Amino acid sequence: MMAMSSSATASNAPLTKRQRTSPYPTWFFLPAAIIYGVLFLFPTFSSIYFSLTRWTLFDSTFIGLDNFAQFFREPFLIQGVINTIIFALVTCTLKVVFGLGLAVLLTSDIRMRALLRSIVFFPVLVSAVGVGIAFTAMMHPTRGIINIALDLVGISGPGWLTNPALAIYSVALVEVWRGVGLATVIFIAGIMSIPQDYYEAARIDGASAWERFCYITLPLSRPATVTVIILSFIHGLRNFELVWAMTRGGPGFASDVLASVIYKQYQAGFYGLSTAGNVVLFVLIALMAIPLYIYLNRREGHQ
Amino acid sequence: MNTKTARHLMVGSAVSALMLTSTAVQAQTVNLTMLVDNASHTVAISEALVAAFEADNPDISIDIETRPGGGEGDNIVKTRLATGQMTDIFWYNSGSLLQALNPAQTLIDLSDEPYMDDIADSFKQVVSVGEEIFGVPTRPAEAGGIFYNRAIYDELGLEIPLTWDAFMANNEAIAAAGHTPVIQTYRDTWTSQLFVLADFYNVLAQEPDWAERYTNNEAKYATSAIALRGFEKLAEVHDAGFLNADFGAAGYEDGLRMVVEGEGAHYPMITFAIPAISDTFGDAIENVGFFAQPGDSAEENGLTVWMPAALYIPQTTSDEEAARRFLAFVASPEGCAVQNEAVAVNGPYLINGCELPEDVAGVVRDLLPYFEEGGNNAPALEFLSPIKGPLLEQLTVEVGSGIRPPQDAAALYDQDVVRQAQQLGLDGW
Numbered sequence: 001m002m003a004m005s006s007s008a009t010a011s012n013a014p015l016t017k018r019q020r021t022s023p024y025p026t027w028f029f030l031p032a033a034i035i036y037g038v039l040f041l042f043p044t045f046s047s048i049y050f051s052l053t054r055w056t057l058f059d060s061t062f063i064g065l066d067n068f069a070q071f072f073r074e075p076f077l078i079q080g081v082i083n084t085i086i087f088a089l090v091t092c093t094l095k096v097v098f099g100l101g102l103a104v105l106l107t108s109d110i111r112m113r114a115l116l117r118s119i120v121f122f123p124v125l126v127s128a129v130g131v132g133i134a135f136t137a138m139m140h141p142t143r144g145i146i147n148i149a150l151d152l153v154g155i156s157g158p159g160w161l162t163n164p165a166l167a168i169y170s171v172a173l174v175e176v177w178r179g180v181g182l183a184t185v186i187f188i189a190g191i192m193s194i195p196q197d198y199y200e201a202a203r204i205d206g207a208s209a210w211e212r213f214c215y216i217t218l219p220l221s222r223p224a225t226v227t228v229i230i231l232s233f234i235h236g237l238r239n240f241e242l243v244w245a246m247t248r249g250g251p252g253f254a255s256d257v258l259a260s261v262i263y264k265q266y267q268a269g270f271y272g273l274s275t276a277g278n279v280v281l282f283v284l285i286a287l288m289a290i291p292l293y294i295y296l297n298r299r300e301g302h303q
Numbered sequence: 304m305n306t307k308t309a310r311h312l313m314v315g316s317a318v319s320a321l322m323l324t325s326t327a328v329q330a331q332t333v334n335l336t337m338l339v340d341n342a343s344h345t346v347a348i349s350e351a352l353v354a355a356f357e358a359d360n361p362d363i364s365i366d367i368e369t370r371p372g373g374g375e376g377d378n379i380v381k382t383r384l385a386t387g388q389m390t391d392i393f394w395y396n397s398g399s400l401l402q403a404l405n406p407a408q409t410l411i412d413l414s415d416e417p418y419m420d421d422i423a424d425s426f427k428q429v430v431s432v433g434e435e436i437f438g439v440p441t442r443p444a445e446a447g448g449i450f451y452n453r454a455i456y457d458e459l460g461l462e463i464p465l466t467w468d469a470f471m472a473n474n475e476a477i478a479a480a481g482h483t484p485v486i487q488t489y490r491d492t493w494t495s496q497l498f499v500l501a502d503f504y505n506v507l508a509q510e511p512d513w514a515e516r517y518t519n520n521e522a523k524y525a526t527s528a529i530a531l532r533g534f535e536k537l538a539e540v541h542d543a544g545f546l547n548a549d550f551g552a553a554g555y556e557d558g559l560r561m562v563v564e565g566e567g568a569h570y571p572m573i574t575f576a577i578p579a580i581s582d583t584f585g586d587a588i589e590n591v592g593f594f595a596q597p598g599d600s601a602e603e604n605g606l607t608v609w610m611p612a613a614l615y616i617p618q619t620t621s622d623e624e625a626a627r628r629f630l631a632f633v634a635s636p637e638g639c640a641v642q643n644e645a646v647a648v649n650g651p652y653l654i655n656g657c658e659l660p661e662d663v664a665g666v667v668r669d670l671l672p673y674f675e676e677g678g679n680n681a682p683a684l685e686f687l688s689p690i691k692g693p694l695l696e697q698l699t700v701e702v703g704s705g706i707r708p709p710q711d712a713a714a715l716y717d718q719d720v721v722r723q724a725q726q727l728g729l730d731g732w
Contacts, residue, residue: 054726057385058405061728070722075715142549162489162551164706251489251551252701267374268693269381269403270726 051276060272067276076253080261083168087243087257088236090172091179095232096225098176099183104217106184107191117188121181128178132245135174136161139246161247164254171246171255175239183228190224191217226296233292237285258284333363333625336390337614338383340376341369344578344646345394345612348441351645356632363625365392373493374693377403384409389617392626394441397429397610401437402689402727410437411616411623418634421655429610429686438613439634442642443650445574445609446670447501447683448595453665455482455568456592463594465601467536474545477568484545486567487703488558495699497571498540498596499533504607504681505598506530514687520724520731524713532599534709537702551704559583563590571596573609574649577666581647588647593669605679606670610686611653650674689727692719 051067053060071077106117123131138145139160147157160170198216207215240259243249249256249264256264258281265274339349346369353365368390370379377400383389384404395401404410412435413419419427419436423444430438449470455461459480464470474484488494506513509529516522524530540546547553547567556579562570563584574593581588595606614633616626632638639657642648648659649667651674659667673680685691698716701707707715724732 054728056405056726057381058408075718140549140552142552144552159551162549162704164704248492250492250697250700251704252697252706254706264374264693267378268723269377270693270722273722 047275048279050272051279053272055272055275056269057271063272067273068280070273071276071280074261076256076261079253080256080258083255084237084239084257084259086168087172087175087239088233090169091175091236091239092229092232094172094176095180095183096228098180099187099228100218100221100225102180102184103187103191103221104213107188117184120184123178124181126178128241129245131174131178132242136246139170161255162251164251167247167251167255168257171243174246175236175242178242179232179235183232186224186228186231187221190221194220229296230289230293234285234289237288238281332361333622335363335365335392335620335622335625335629336368337365337392337394337629338368338370338380338390339394340372340612342372342575342579343582344575345441347578347582347646348642349394351641352633352638355637355641356629359632360628363628365629380404384617387619389619391616391620391622392629393615393617394612395438395615397426397438397440397613398683398686399689399691400685401430401613401615402432406437406615407432407435409617411618411620411627413437413439413616413627413630416627416631416634418631418654422634423653423655425608425682426610426613426653429682430613430615438615439630440611440653441614441633442575442611443648443652444674445611445650446593446595446673446680447497447573447607447609448571448593449501450562450570450572450576450591450593450666452562452565452568453590453592454565455480463592464597465604467597467599469601470597471539471543474540474543474569478545482565483547483561483567484569485540485547486553486558486561486570487540487546487550488553488555489551489700489703490554492696492700494555494558494572495537495703496696497573498537498703499695499699500683500685501571501573501596501607502533502536502598503684504595504605504679505532505603506684507681508598508603508605514684517684518688518690518729523717525710525717531709531713534699534702534713536596537699538705538709541703541705546703556583563587565590574666574670575609575611577649577664578646580666581664588664588666591666593666595673603679605681606673607683608674608680608686609683690720690724690729692716692723694719 050060052062052064054063054067074080102120106113106120110116139147141147141157141159141162144157144160146160150157158166161167194216198220199212202212202216238259239257240263243255243257243260244263247255249260258277262274262277262281265277337349337353339345346367349367353367357364370376380389380393380395381404389409395404414431414434414436418439422440426440426444427436430436455477459476461473461476462469464473477484506527506529510522510527513522513527513530522530524534547561549557553561558567558570558572559576559580560583561567563580564587577588580591584590595604597604614630616623616630620626634654636654636656636658639652639654643660647667648663650670651659663671672678695716698707698712698719702709702712721732
């Protein structure tokens with residue numbers, strides 16, 4: 001603790017000094033500021049403005065907070081929020097579990113390690129829409145390859161995407177298949193950075209493989225775990241393209257997530273309303289992701 | 304010094320000579336662009352019309368661009384119109400969807416064209432705001448109803464049902480014989496609306512002013528017994544177990560194939576499917592017939608009519624005169640003749656002087672009596688009222704899959720309609 005705070009003050013002092021005597025004019029910020037302003041600040045503030053209007057793209061009427069009131073009255077909003085959270089939790093958990101498992105496997109001494117690593121990473125490179133369409137065909141209730149295969153072993157498979165109780169989980173599983181490669185790569189990097197000395201010492205002390213995993217790999221790959229959890233949780237919260245490619249939020253509204261509810265409003269021409277929905281989505285993700293980030297990082301600092 | 308000037312002059316005159324020739328070439332051909340939806344029959348018709356028009360008018364050439372149909376297509380059309388990026392001519396729905404484009408501010412008024420006198424009033428009404436008329440019909444009149452497989456009807460000796468009870472009795476017999484009675488294709492969610500939308504003739508037969516009261520925020524689906532029937536019919540076919548096993552995963556094209564090949568007996572659909580069937584299945588189109596969605600009484604049996612999509616010219620068009628010439632061609636008997644050549648005709652034309660070919664498919668012969676003297680037909684709701692809620696197709700998927708009871712879905716649809724009416728800025732909402 002002492003060392004940390006003293007190094008912080010030590011690094012602060014020259015920084016302020018450099019700022020005072022900087023030979024570069026402040027104008028050098030201008031290009032970056034313009035890009036930031038045009039591409040981020042302007043759209044953000046204009047969307048906050050348009051979220052307060054009834055907007056047809058041709059003209060807009062100011063209606064105050066009516067859009068927000070309407071948005072929260074949407075009959076399918078609650079279902080969308082619940083599905084969004086289910087989707088984020090399921091994909092996030094499974095990506096951590098499978099990602100870590102695959103990373104341990106792929107950092108161990110096995111044959112064709114490089115090939116297997118590429119195979120695991122490959123789905124990350126394919127477009128989500130392509131993956132969605134391919135899996136939609138495979139999950140067809142009567143003609144899909146999954147249910148045909150299940151039939152061969154005497155199980156009659158469910159309507160993966162047509163059963164309203166299952167649809168969102170089926171999409172989540174496909175997202176795990178698609179995204180686990182990225183999680184694995186992050187975990188591999190985390191595990192590779194653990195010094196081999198610890199493993200050797202543990203082995204000399206007679207620790208089993210399971211103990212080495214629990215007491216060395218798991219705690220020391222914590223930074224990688226935090227990264228994977230945050231990335232996949234945020235990705236899960238704002239997931240849209242896979243749900244849209246596979247079910248369009250259906251059957252009915254059974255697999256609607258927040259982003260697809262908003263997109264459907266946009267598609268229907270309720271531009272003000274869907275902009276209000278986007279402002280809500282932005283706030284909601286920030287509200288969930290920032291505390292998660294702070295919490296996970298603080299835990300890391302304590303160790 | 305002198306040589307340098309001379310060289311400049313030479314270069315200058317060469318450049319201006321080049322510019323002269325290029326403007327001369329440009330004056331000869333006008334290039335127009337046209338945006339159409341990507342359904343195969345739309346593209347086939349557009350290409351045939353453009354080819355015939357270009358042959359008559361060598362000074363105009365038209366490039367066709369395609370866009371997706373459904374909600375995604377609505378989005379593209381609205382955005383391109385609003386940002387001034389629309390093509391010189393475009394193909395889009397008539398009726399309530401056109402109203403959402405704000406036509407008086409974005410499209411060119413065609414009411415002064417001489418050919419307007421030859422276009423049916425029923426069509427002009429659905430492409431107008433006040434006195435202004437914005438579009439010409441791309442196709443014959445269309446209708447929503449039920450396609451049926453003739454082989455199954457012949458095999459079981461069934462009669463065309465004139466009441467809903469007779470229809471359900473037919474379904475019972477078909478199921479007993481081991482066939483699938485009703486095909487539904489909810490992967491393409493828009494197809495789920497047919498039992499509700501095509502029931503509108505029956506609503507009007509009972510309450511002729513229903514559409515008007517609906518527009519004025521007086522009539523509601525949930526509280527009007529006759530309007531609710533459409534939702535109830537959708538639920539009845541599901542609850543009786545009459546649907547194909549993969550109704551949730553099958554799409555529009557699957558539905559057409561199934562009714563043509565006899566994998567199912569009935570498929571509720573709009574008659575724009577006729578050119579699609581003839582395109583894909585050729586002579587097998589004679590396997591299917593068509594009847595109106597039956598109501599509760601046999602005396603009041605009639606057809607719910609859809610108006611075809613129209614061609615429009617946006618105010619941002621690059622050459623209004625050339626675009627108007629193309630629309631005049633489409634709205635002429637020559638235009639209809641080109642369509643007759645290009646695709647299977649699917650109903651009576653809405654333009655005076657347009658003739659149907661002699662050899663129309665049997666399914667069209669089933670359709671024509673409803674349009675003739677003494678036949679019963681009425682427009683679908685979307686051509687009588689500007690309000691159509693965007694969530695209807697999801698709600699009808701729910702009702703048709705047994706997820707939500709019809710009464711609840713109708714009540715939710717009434718709420719959805721409120722948002723649409725407010726967005727359109729209608730009075731009384």
